Amino acid sequence: MVDVDGVLVDGRPEDGRHWQASLEEDLGFTSDALHEHFFAPCWENIVLGRAGLMEHLATALQKIAPHVSPAQLVSYWFQMDSRLAAPLLAELSLVRAAGVRVYLATNQEHLRAAWLMEKLGLAEHVDGIFYSARLGAKKPDMEFFARVQAAVGLRGEELLLIDDSRPNIEAARKAGWQALHWTKHSSPGIVRSLCT
Structure with missing residues (x-):
């Protein structure tokens, strides 16, 4: 389960600054x-x-x-707000090639969720998307994690959240998931080591 903003998508394409910078x-x-x-x-x-x-x-x-x-x-x-983290996408492709399902788990409204998957092309890199507007719950609310877990039919310990928000990481762990706190210094290679 991979977060979008701050993990897979990080700011303006030209410089990574916040989309509202100019x-x-x-x-x-x-x-x-x-x-x-x-x-x-x-x-x-x-x-x-x-x-x-x-x-x-x-x-x-x-x-x-x-x-x-x-x-x-x-x-x-x-x-x-569409700069893709290419090294992480490459790692996720290797994880998927090893047979591990990869989903987006993100707080989004309907239009941007569709845009991310279709226009930005994330649908080619993941097995699906779980997002707050569709689930009626958002991270870090426990209901978000419960609904995602029920949808994929896995035990908590079989799920890994990669997220840049500490409250989301703490909530995932409270839900029984594994969690990796992503920062701008995180190495994409760690994802494969945790997933395979």
Whole structure:
């Protein structure tokens, strides 16, 4: 079970910086304004699948940037947050070749989850995706781990989560899973040693 943001996908393609790093320069409004009017009040319900991304984005943009359409911002966001960790993908391919199933386990809303799999091409590298909006639970909530485990039909000790969030790692271990805390200094080679 591999996390996406901060593990398999890490920032802007050109430099790895956060996708909002040039937001004001490129689209004319600040990341603080986006946080205040969109992420802070809306994201929890969106990432849990209780609300739609585009509708809430449209409302927020009317207040902070009426010159930007929701589709325009979503396209910018997804493209700017799409640098793939090629060495880790290569290791995961070797793990899959050895017969180990590899899934994404991530907090995502529906549109970006589909974009990651189809447009960014992660579907070619994994056996499937478990994401919060579809499951109705997000990491580090224990319900996320319970639902994923039930879906794959494995015991906790047979599951390994690779994640960059300490709370997610601790929750996975509490659920009886193995867990690897991923950092920018982590070696992809450790994944194969743990999985095969």
